[in-house]
Amino acid sequence: MTDFSRRVSQKIEKLSPSQIQSLVEDGYAQIDMLDSIFQSLPTGLVIVDENFCLLKINKAAERFLPFFSNPEDAKSEKISVWTLIDDEDISRFLKNAFENDKTNISDEFTVTTASGSVRFIDMYVTPLVQNQNQNKNLIGSIIRIDDVTEKRNQEILLHRMETLAGLTNVAASVAHEIKNPLGAISIHIQLMQKAIKKKRDGDGLLPPAKYAEDYLDVITQEIERLNKIVVDFLMAVRPISAKLELANPNKILSEFISFFTPEFTEKHIDLQSDLCSCDVRLLLDAKLFREVIVNLSQNSISAIQKKFDDDESRIHGKISIKTGIEGDRYILTFKDDGIGMNEETLSRVFEPYFTTKSNGTGLGMAMSYKIIKEFNGDITVSSDLGDGTVFTISLPIPQIEKKLLTFKENCSDSGEKA
Numbered sequence: 001m002t003d004f005s006r007r008v009s010q011k012i013e014k015l016s017p018s019q020i021q022s023l024v025e026d027g028y029a030q031i032d033m034l035d036s037i038f039q040s041l042p043t044g045l046v047i048v049d050e051n052f053c054l055l056k057i058n059k060a061a062e063r064f065l066p067f068f069s070n071p072e073d074a075k076s077e078k079i080s081v082w083t084l085i086d087d088e089d090i091s092r093f094l095k096n097a098f099e100n101d102k103t104n105i106s107d108e109f110t111v112t113t114a115s116g117s118v119r120f121i122d123m124y125v126t127p128l129v130q131n132q133n134q135n136k137n138l139i140g141s142i143i144r145i146d147d148v149t150e151k152r153n154q155e156i157l158l159h160r161m162e163t164l165a166g167l168t169n170v171a172a173s174v175a176h177e178i179k180n181p182l183g184a185i186s187i188h189i190q191l192m193q194k195a196i197k198k199k200r201d202g203d204g205l206l207p208p209a210k211y212a213e214d215y216l217d218v219i220t221q222e223i224e225r226l227n228k229i230v231v232d233f234l235m236a237v238r239p240i241s242a243k244l245e246l247a248n249p250n251k252i253l254s255e256f257i258s259f260f261t262p263e264f265t266e267k268h269i270d271l272q273s274d275l276c277s278c279d280v281r282l283l284l285d286a287k288l289f290r291e292v293i294v295n296l297s298q299n300s301i302s303a304i305q306k307k308f309d310d311d312e313s314r315i316h317g318k319i320s321i322k323t324g325i326e327g328d329r330y331i332l333t334f335k336d337d338g339i340g341m342n343e344e345t346l347s348r349v350f351e352p353y354f355t356t357k358s359n360g361t362g363l364g365m366a367m368s369y370k371i372i373k374e375f376n377g378d379i380t381v382s383s384d385l386g387d388g389t390v391f392t393i394s395l396p397i398p399q400i401e402k403k404l405l406t407f408k409e410n411c412s413d414s415g416e417k418a
Helices: 002-014 017-040 059-064 071-077 088-099 149-165 167-201 213-237 249-266 286-308 343-348 364-374
Strands: 044-049 054-057 105-112 118-132 135-147 245-247 269-274 282-284 317-326 329-336 378-384 388-396
Touching: 044 059, 044 118, 054 071, 059 135, 088 105, 088 118, 105 245, 118 149, 167 213, 245 249, 245 286, 249 269, 249 286, 249 317, 249 329, 282 286, 282 388, 286 317, 286 329, 286 364, 286 388, 343 378, 364 378
Parallel strands: 269 317
Antiparallel strands: 044 054, 044 135, 105 118, 118 135, 245 282, 317 329, 329 388, 378 388
C-alpha cells in the first residue's frame, strides 16, 4: 500500500480527474478491507501513540479487556489507555511500560467477563515502528492480547488427573483396611447363626448374651470402623472446588494480618510479618488461600496457648509470617513459638481426622494440604517439641517477566527515540 501510494504520488500530475477518483475509491476499498481484517482477528489488538493514548482497537480486545466505558469514545480525547481499564493489575502493567520506556514485555492476567466466567489472557507490548527514509522511528506501541484460557484449563486438568492417578495406592490401602472389619463381621454373624440354630434345634430358648449381644456389639464396632475408613477415603479423594485466578498472595496476607491483628492482640500473641516487596501474582483461589492461612493461625494459637496457659500477664507467644522469592517459586513461612510437635504428631499432621485438640475435627490441616496441592504447590512442616513449629508453603510463579528491551536495543540503527 505504501509503495503503491508513492508511485501514484510521482505520477499524480499525469492522471486525469476520473483516474484520480478511481484511485481514491480503490484506496478507500483497500482501507475498508484492512479494517475488516483488523476487526475480525481473534487476537486482541490495541494501537497506542507514543503517549499511550488510544489510536485503534479491535473487537477482540474490547471483549478481553474490562473498560470503564466505550473505548471508541476516548480516542478523540487523548487519554492514556491505562486510565480507561477497570483492572488494577492490567492498568499498572501498561502504565509501567510507558513510564519506564519498556518494550517487548509481557505478562498474564485474569479477567472476569460480563457473564461471570474467568478468562486468562496474555498481554504483550511491542513497539510500533515506522520505516521512513531508511530510518526506523518509534511512533507508538502495539498491545496484543491472547486468550490462553484453554491452555491454562488443560494444565489444571492435567494436574488434577495426575493427582487422581496418585490415588491408586490410597485405594489399594483402603481396600486392604476394609477386608479386616468385613472378615470380623462375617465370622461373628456365622457364630450367631450357629448359636441360634443350635438353640432352636434344642430347647428353643434364646442363646446367652455372649452368643448374641456380645457378637452384635463387635459387629456394630466393626461397622463404625468401616464407616470411618470410607469417610476418610472420601475426604482424601473429594476434589477441591477451586476457582483459580492470578492473584497477589502478599495482598491477601496483608488483608488477613490487618483483619486478625486485634484478635491476636486480645490473645496476647505478637503477630509479626515480613512480606517481600515483589509484585508477584500466582495461580490460586484467594478464598481457599485465605482458608489455609486461617487454619495455620488456629493451629499456632492452640500451640501457643498450650505452652503459655499458666501466665496471662504478658505476651504469651509470637507468630511470624514471611514471604520471599526463590528461583521461580513463591515461599511463605508461617512460624510460631508454641509447644511444638513430637515425631508421631509431625508425621501425621496432614492426615484426615487426626487431631491433638480435644474439640478438633482433624480436617483443617488435611484440607490445607489438599488446597496447596490444588495450587500445584507444596507444604512442609518442621517442629521441635517445646520450641515451636514452622510451616513452609512453596507455590509456582506461572510466568517470569521476559528480559526488558528498550527501543534503542531493538532498533540499534534508528538513532534516538522519536
